[in-house]
Amino acid sequence: MPDAMVKDPDALVSAMAQHNITRITLVPSLLKVMLELHPNLAEKLPKLKLCVSSGEALPPALGQRFVQAMPHTRLLNLYGSSEASGDSTYYEVTAQSLHTAVPIGRPMDNVQTYVLDAQLQLVPVGVPGELYIGGDGLALGYLRQPAMTAERFIDNPIASAPSAHLYKTGDVVRYLSDGNLQYLGRRDDQIKIRGMRVATGEIEAVLKQHEGVAEAVVLAHEGFGGDMQLVAYVVPHPQATVTVDDLNAFAKTKLPGHMVPRSFITLAVLPLTPNGKLDKRALPKPSTTRKDNAELVPPRDEIERKLLPIWQQVLEQDKISITDDFFELGGHSLLAVRLFAEVETGFGVKLPLSSLFQSSTLEGLAGVLRQNMLSDVSSELKKVSRLVPIQPNGSKPPFFCVHTIGGSVFGYMALAQHLGPDQPFYGLEARPEEANDPMRQRIETIAAAYIEAIQTIQPQGPYYLGGYSYGAVLAYEMACQLVAAGQKVAVLASFDQSAPKSDYFASPRLTLRTVRGFLGNVLHWLNDFRQIPLREQVGRVRRKLFLGAPSPQGKGVDLKRYWDDVSRIPLEIHELMRTHLGAWEAYQPKPYPDHITVFRAQRQPLICSYDPHLAWNSLVRGGVEVWPVTGGHRNTLEEPHVQSLAAALKEALNRAHTQPVRV
Missing domain, CATH: 3.40.50.12780 (ANL, N-terminal domain)
Known part of the structure; x- marks a missing residue:
């Protein structure tokens, strides 16, 4: 034609x-x-x-x-x-x-x-x-x-x-x-937002589902904090009225938090080049000073005035509004620890890190401080506060994930976000001041306390439990106690953790399986090593031959034996880590009558038995299901490998939702 x-x-x-x-x-x-x-x-x-x-x-x-x-x-x-x-x-x-x-x-x-x-x-x-x-x-x-x-x-x-x-x-x-x-x-369109890789095309596809949106383009621009922030350019349908608030609310129901655009700009048409392609350079740039170019809300009382310089110092930014979000300003778990240490020094109030999940703005955190300074927190509230609602929304049964050896659940943020907005995700945290609590001396008593906490929002099963490393051991004991009490556990998930008291890390016998495992494992190690500085490579090899889950040696243990850079671990949690290591060593696990789902990292320690079940078949009577995921033990929860873990966990959870629970 x-x-x-x-x-x-x-x-x-x-x-x-x-x-x-x-x-x-x-x-x-x-x-x-x-x-x-x-x-x-x-x-x-x-x-x-x-x-x-x-x-x-x-x-x-x-x-x-x-x-x-x-x-x-x-x-x-x-x-x-x-x-x-x-x-x-x-x-x-x-x-x-x-x-x-x-x-x-x-x-x-x-x-x-x-x-x-x-x-x-x-x-x-x-x-x-x-x-x-x-x-x-x-x-x-x-x-x-x-x-x-x-x-x-x-x-x-x-x-x-x-x-x-x-x-x-x-x-x-x-x-x-x-x-x-x-x-x-396009690969060139992939960007990192708050340390997590984002494909802008995926966000555009979601925005186009809005009934009032005809076209959508998402780009990354440098925000007022210096970090990359997402900006959505939207063309409404001719007869539609679309507001920024509508788009923001819609995006929050469809996308993980780190993929929700920071700004929305509505246009009559998208600018095109002479050959009909999108002209990105012609798109208007968002304000690089503040959201909506005006909202620098000043402190309103003494608590907010005292809190503002702490935020400015920790985040290394001068212009901060009381409505700004800690994470959107570039905050992360290590900065959160520093922030709360400064808050304790300045206000004399020790807050749990989980406060940031519920109140991540400066005014929200000031409200938490007000409440704590005006009244004593009841023991019931303290018990419930072990639960951290990382992502509390959604129609599916909640997934409860137990903290790592240091007590924090910040490491699960990316996992929760990648599971999507319809999967409620709660963390169980331990606070540094609990290091000398007698309850923390035994895995069994910790698990019992955590069961009491999760039953405040879900009194009856079936339960969906999991954890990474030390958290998997606690989740295992929780499952044992729940089943013994007549409750049902639909999913017990272990994120790259071997069975407690197993010989997985003992010197293996020379068998065909261990030789094959070693040779295949070396390739993953070499791939990982190519991506880190030479100095760190030498340090890792010098410290130890394997980088897997630690085999705890009890109270007073030198933490340098198990972590590459102890200086990066805040001092206030060292004692809590030693307490948990002691409980781990003393733990005598009982057999579990149901099944477990193990998410096994591609890169395993060089010296191990290469048991494909991570030795869980020695304890679990109802079967061990193994899902391979990318990465190694130390970066399973980090980008990009957390995407592999999230995809596998989502599939396992969805399957459990549609299958009858084993009795």
Whole structure:
């Protein structure tokens, strides 16, 4: 067809009807105009059997609109690139397609797709990675551009794969649980927000689900605190009224906290370049001083005036409003410890770190201080305060996660956020001042106290419990006590922790399993080592050969034996850590009659038995289910590996929600 006809949707529809066209390939923007001009498109094009959408992302609403308007026409969403001979994957949109973004689907015949991480390792289902394409249609390279060819066309790292070479697309995707690929955006569009990697395309897809939003673009700009903050540019539908408050509330119900844009800017249209691409440089920049360019709310009383310089000192910022959020200003767990130490010095009040989860603004924290200074906190409130509502919203049963050896639950923030807004997530914390509490001398008494705490919000099972390292041991004892009391535990999750009192870290016998495990493990170690400074590499090797869960030696133990840099651990929690290590050593675990789910890190200690069950089968009678996750023991909860853990945990929880609880 002539270009003039293609650019005239009305003429195009007339020509298709005249010539009884049965198949057509077009871009979504043209398809949208055709549907708007001809609501009765099925009557005009009764012979059309196949419509292929390609060249642009297909919005979910447009796909569903086409399916409803053209029930007898198949709609395929295609993805590809010139380097792989055009289209490489396909997905058929149906009335049952309920994805937040239309998937790009599965590879076509004679095409192979791989989702790999930065170390060219395959990533698990649900974890973002870069898409690589192989197959018969792969180009040999770029004409007279050897450097670009070497960069984008690589040897296939998967030894058993049929393709010798792969094309590095630069596109970030992930596998859905049904095996389809979901496009998340360009690799260059991935940014870090508060230490967590974010794909802006995923946020855009969610914003477009809002009934009043026609188009959405999300970019990262430097905020007034110097950190990167998300800005959403939104084009409303012609007849829709969309406010910033509406968009913010909608985003908070659909996205983890770190993916909610800091600012929303509404536009009549998105600026385009002459060739029809988004002109990012023409988008208005948000204010770099304050949200809405004006809201520097000053302190209103003596407590807020005294608290403000503490925030300024800890966060190293001068302009702070009492409405500012600690985490949005760049705060993290180590800064929180320092903040609360300064608060104790300045006010004489020792607050639990969990106060920041409920009151993360300066005015909110001032309110907590007011309450504590005006009245004594009851013992009942102290008991309940062990529960930290990291993410209390959602319709699913709550997941209770026990603190690590230092008592903090800050390390679970990213995990809770990646599980999504519909999964309530509570942490169980220990405070430094409890180091000499007799209750903390034994695992059994700690577990009993924590059961009492979780039953204040969930009196009856089934329960969903878990923990990382030392927290997994406490969760195990909690599960034992709950089952003994006649309660049901649907999920008991251990995040890369071996069974207590096991010989997992003892000197292994030389068997085929240990040799294979050692050789495979060395590769993961080398990959990790390449990403850290040489000085730290030497220090790790000098301190010890393995970096796994510590085998505690009791009170008075030298913490340097178990942590690479003790100077980074706040002094106020050293004694609590020693107390917990002593309880760990004295613990005599009983057999557990039900099942456990173990999330085993790829990189294990170099010297261990390489038991695939992490020795839990020696204690657990109802079966051990093992989920492999990326990373090693020390970075399981850190980006990007926490995404792998969250995807696996979400799958395990969803499965437990739909299956009858074992009795």
